[in-house]
Amino acid sequence: MSPVAGRGREVRTSQPHNALGPVGAPRLLAGLDSAITTVGLDQHLERWGRLPALGSASILDELDRSGLRGHGGAWFPVGTKWRSVKRSVTKRPVIVANGAEGEPASGKDRLLLDGLPHLVLDGATVAASALGASRVIVHVPAARIPAIRSAVEERRRFGLDSVDTEIVEAPDRFLAGQESAAVNTINNRNPGRPSFTGTRTVREWGVGARPTLVQNVETLAHVALIARFGSDWFRRVGTPESPGTALLTVTGLWPQPRIIEAPLGLPLQQVLGLSTEDAGIFQGLLLGGYGGGWVPMAEAMVMPLTEEAAREHGSSIGPGVVALLPSQVCSLSEVSRVVSYLESQAAGQCGPCVNGLAGLDHSMETLAFHPSSLRGGTSRILAHCDLIEGRGACRHPDGVTRFVRSALRVFSDHVASHLHRGPCRSRIGPCLPIPTVRRTVRQGRETK
Amino acid sequence: MSRRRIELIVDPIACDGHGVCAELLPEAIWMDPWGFPVIETADIPAHLIGHARRAAESCPRLALTLVERNT
Numbered sequence: 180m181s182p183v184a185g186r187g188r189e190v191r192t193s194q195p196h197n198a199l200g201p202v203g204a205p206r207l208l209a210g211l212d213s214a215i216t217t218v219g220l221d222q223h224l225e226r227w228g229r230l231p232a233l234g235s236a237s238i239l240d241e242l243d244r245s246g247l248r249g250h251g252g253a254w255f256p257v258g259t260k261w262r263s264v265k266r267s268v269t270k271r272p273v274i275v276a277n278g279a280e281g282e283p284a285s286g287k288d289r290l291l292l293d294g295l296p297h298l299v300l301d302g303a304t305v306a307a308s309a310l311g312a313s314r315v316i317v318h319v320p321a322a323r324i325p326a327i328r329s330a331v332e333e334r335r336r337f338g339l340d341s342v343d344t345e346i347v348e349a350p351d352r353f354l355a356g357q358e359s360a361a362v363n364t365i366n367n368r369n370p371g372r373p374s375f376t377g378t379r380t381v382r383e384w385g386v387g388a389r390p391t392l393v394q395n396v397e398t399l400a401h402v403a404l405i406a407r408f409g410s411d412w413f414r415r416v417g418t419p420e421s422p423g424t425a426l427l428t429v430t431g432l433w434p435q436p437r438i439i440e441a442p443l444g445l446p447l448q449q450v451l452g453l454s455t456e457d458a459g460i461f462q463g464l465l466l467g468g469y470g471g472g473w474v475p476m477a478e479a480m481v482m483p484l485t486e487e488a489a490r491e492h493g494s495s496i497g498p499g500v501v502a503l504l505p506s507q508v509c510s511l512s513e514v515s516r517v518v519s520y521l522e523s524q525a526a527g528q529c530g531p532c533v534n535g536l537a538g539l540d541h542s543m544e545t546l547a548f549h550p551s552s553l554r555g556g557t558s559r560i561l562a563h564c565d566l567i568e569g570r571g572a573c574r575h576p577d578g579v580t581r582f583v584r585s586a587l588r589v590f591s592d593h594v595a596s597h598l599h600r601g602p603c604r605s606r607i608g609p610c611l612p613i614p615t616v617r618r619t620v621r622q623g624r625e626t627k
Numbered sequence: 628m629s630r631r632r633i634e635l636i637v638d639p640i641a642c643d644g645h646g647v648c649a650e651l652l653p654e655a656i657w658m659d660p661w662g663f664p665v666i667e668t669a670d671i672p673a674h675l676i677g678h679a680r681r682a683a684e685s686c687p688r689l690a691l692t693l694v695e696r697n698t
Contacts, residue, residue, distance in 0.1 A: 375638040378692055529639035534661040566659055572640045 205440045206416075206424050207400050211294045217326060220333040223297040229339075230301055230406055238309040238406060239265075245410035246422045247402065251277060251356065251395030252470070252497045254486045257402070264310055264382045264392045271313040273386040275365065276303045278319040278327075278396040279349035279356030282468045283520075283612045284500045287426035288396050290438050292323045295400065296330035300344065302399025305406045306392055307342045316345045316386065318361050318393075324348060351614070353469075353524035357573050358393045360526070362386055372526040373573035397426050397499075417443035421485035425496060431461070431503035431610060441484055448480040451501070455480070462506045463589045465611075467497030469517050470578025472585035493585050502611060509605040510590040511597055514583070515540075515547035520613045521579045532576040535567035539583060550597040557587050557594060633671045634694050635679055637664055641690035648691050651682040664691075 210218045210226045218226075233241070243258035264272050276299055280288035291299055303315050317327050324346055331344045349355045349364060350371040359374040362385045374381075385391025394402075401423060405413050414422045421443040430436040432451060441450040448458065464479040465471060472494030474482065482488050489495050504510060522540040525532050542560045545553045555562075564580035571577070587594060596603065635655060637648075644662040654675055655668040671679045671693070683691040 375640045377636045377638065378694060530642065530644055530661055530663040531639060531659060534663075566665075570639060570663075570665070572638070 206404060207291070207295065207298060207397070207426065208440045210298075211290075217293060217330075218295050218297065220297055220330070220337060220339075223295075227298075227301075227403075227407060230304060230403070233305075233309075233406060235265075235309045235311070238305060241405060241410050242402070245405050245413040246419070247398065247405060247413065248421070248486065249395055250397040250401070250425060250499065252282075252468070252495070254496065257394070257398060260382070260394075261306065261310060261392060264390045267383070267390045270389045272310045272390040272392060273314045273316065274303050274306045274310065274312045275361055275386065275391060275393040276300070276315070276317045276396050276399055277356055277358075277361050277393050278317065278323060279361060280320070280498070281349075281351075281353040281355045281357075281524075282470075282498050282500060283353075283614050284428060284430050284436070284465075284468055284502055285498045286428045286436060287438050287499055288319075289323060290426070291396050291400055292319055293326045296327050297334070298400040298403045299396045300327075300330060300334060300340070301403035301406070302394075302396075302401070303344065304340050304342075305402050306394065306399065307340070310392060312342060312392075313389075314345065314386070315340070315342050316347055316365055318347050318349050318356075318365060319396075320349050320351060320355075353521065354526055354573065354575060356395075357575070359385075359573065361393050362391055372528060373575075375572040377572075395498075418483070418485050418487075420487050421496075425484070425499050427499045427501050429501045429503075430612065431505065432501075436612075443485055444483050446480065447482050447484055447501075450484050453480065460506055461503045462508075462510060462593075463504050465500070465502040465504065466492075467495040468500035469521055469582055470574070471495050471497045471500065472581050473589040474585070475589050493581065493588070504610060505607070507605060508608045508610050509547070509603045510586065510593050511543070511547040512602075512605075513608060513611050514586040514590070515543040516609055516613060517611055518543045518579060518583060521575070521582070525575060526573070529571045529576075531567055531570035535563065535570075535576055536579055538563055539567070539579060543583065546594065546597060548602050550602055553598070556598065560587065632696055633676055633679070634669045634696055635666055635671055635683070636669070636692050636694060637666055638690045638692070639663070641688045642686075643688055643690075645687050647685050647687065648682040651685060652678050655679065656682070 247257040248254040278288040278292045307315050334340055347365050352371045354360050355371050357373045359376050359381050360371055362381045364370040365386050381391045417423045424440050424442050427439050427441055458476050458480050461476050463473045465473050466489055474492045486496050518540050522536040525536050527533055567576045568580050648664050649656040649658045656664050659665050683693050
C-alpha cells in the first residue's frame with residue numbers, strides 16, 4: 180500500500196498553513212514546517228503574538244468553557260484540575276510542564292519540546308499566572324533538555340515570564356511521567372517511582388510540599404492557544420465532550436512512525452486516511468499506548484476519535500498512540516513482548532502489582548510460545564487480571580490488564596489457534612516499539 | 628442527598644502483607660494468593676467501624692487508613 184496522508188496533518192509533508200484555517204487544519208503544528216526544526220521566539224511571536232494579560236478568574240472560566248482535557252493520558256478536565264490546585268490559601272503552587280513521555284510508542288511530546296518549545300512554555304506561563312505559582316518546572320528526558328534550555332534562555336533575555344523556569348531531567352522509565360513519580364523526581368525522593376496518593380494527591384501536596392499542577396506539555400500547548408483565541412475558537416473543532424485537536428503518534432501505517440494533528444470527533448479511518456482495502460491488511464489497532472486497548476480493525480475504522488468512543492471500546496486515547504498491527508504478525512508474541520516490558524518497568528513497590536504482573540507476564544509468554552503448557556486457559560488469565568486491578572498505588576497494573584484483556588478479546592481467533600494448534604511460526608516482527616531495557620537490580624520488594 | 632461514609636483504604640506501597648487486618652476484619656478484608664489484603668467492602672457499615680478502626684490501628688506498617696467521605 181502507498182503511504183497515505185489523512186486529514187490529520189502529518190509533519191513530514193507539511194506545507195505552510197493558515198493558523199486559524201477551517202476545521203481540520205492544524206493548530207499546534209501550524210507553526211512547524213518540515214524545513215524548520217525549532218520555532219524560535221521571534222517566529223513564535225510573529226505567528227501567535229504575545230500572550231494576552233488575562234485575570235486568573237477569566238482564564239479558569241475560559242478553560243472550563245473550552246472543555247480541554249489532559250492529553251498526557253488521563254483526559255481529566257483541565258479547568259477542574261487547575262481549580263483544585265488553586266484551593267490552598269496558605270501555599271503558592273508549583274507548575275510542572277510534564278514531557279517525560281515514558282510511553283515507547285509516543286513521540287508527540289518530543290516533537291513539541293524540540294519543535295515548538297515556546298507554545299509549551301506559554302502554556303506553563305498561563306498556568307503560573309492563573310494559579311499564582313511561585314515555581315515553574317519543565318520535566319523532560321535528558322535528550323530534550325538542550326532545546327528547552329535554549330528556549331528558556333531566549334525568553335529570559337526577552338523578559339517574557341515573571342516566574343523563572345527550572346528544568347529537571349526525567350529518568351528513562353515508562354512510569355517517569357506518572358504524576359506522583361514526576362513529583363518524586365523533582366523532590367529527589369524516590370525518583371521515577373509513584374507515591375500512594377489515595378489519601379493526599381499531588382494537587383494538595385506535591386513539589387516541596389506545595390500544591391502542584393502536573394500537566395502534559397501538549398495540554399499546555401493547547402492552553403497557550405485557548406488563552407489567545409478563547410474557548411469558542413477551541414470548540415470550533417471536535418465534539419462537545421472531546422473538543423479541539425489531538426496529536427497522535429501513528430506506528431505501523433507508514434515505514435516510520437509519524438506524528439499527526441487530528442481534529443477530535445473524526446472517524447479514525449478518515450484521521451488515518453485509510454481505505455477499507457488498506458484497513459484489511461491489519462488485524463487490530465492499539466489505541467492509547469501500552470496502557471490502552473486493542474480495537475478490532477472494523478470497529479476502529481468507524482469509531483470517532485473521541486475519548487468517549489474509545490472508552491466504550493474498552494480503550495482510551497491516552498497519550499495519543501495509534502499502532503496498527505499487520506495481519507501476518509503473531510499478535511500474541513507482540514503482546515507478550517510488551518507485557519514483559521511493562522512488567523520490567525513496574526516500580527516494584529506494591530505487592531499485588533509485583534506479583535500480579537510477574538504472573539501475567541509468564542501466562543502471556545506461555546500463551547505465545549508454549550501454549551500447550553498454559554494451565555487454566557484464558558479464563559485463568561482473566562481471573563488474574565481481576566485480582567490485580569485497582570490494587571496498585573498508581574494505575575500501571577490497571578493499564579497492563581486493559582492491554583491484556585483487550586488483546587485476548589480482539590485476537591481471540593489467534594488465541595484459539597495457539598491453544599489448539601500450537602504456537603505459530605510467523606517470523607515477522609517485532610512490530611511494536613520497545614526500548615532496550617537495562618535490567619537493573621530492583622529496589623523494593625521481591626516477588627513472594 | 629449527601630451522607631457520610633467511612634472508607635477503608637490500603638496504601639499498597641507501605642503494606643507488606645502482614646495480614647493482621649484480615650484477621651481483625653474478615654467481613655471486609657481477605658488475603659490474595661500472594662498474601663496481600665484485598666479490601667472487599669470499601670464502604671464500612673456502622674456496626675463494623677469499631678473493628679475497622681482497630682484493624683487500622685493494629686497495622687504494623689500503618690498502611691490502612693479509615694477516611695470519612697461525603698457522598
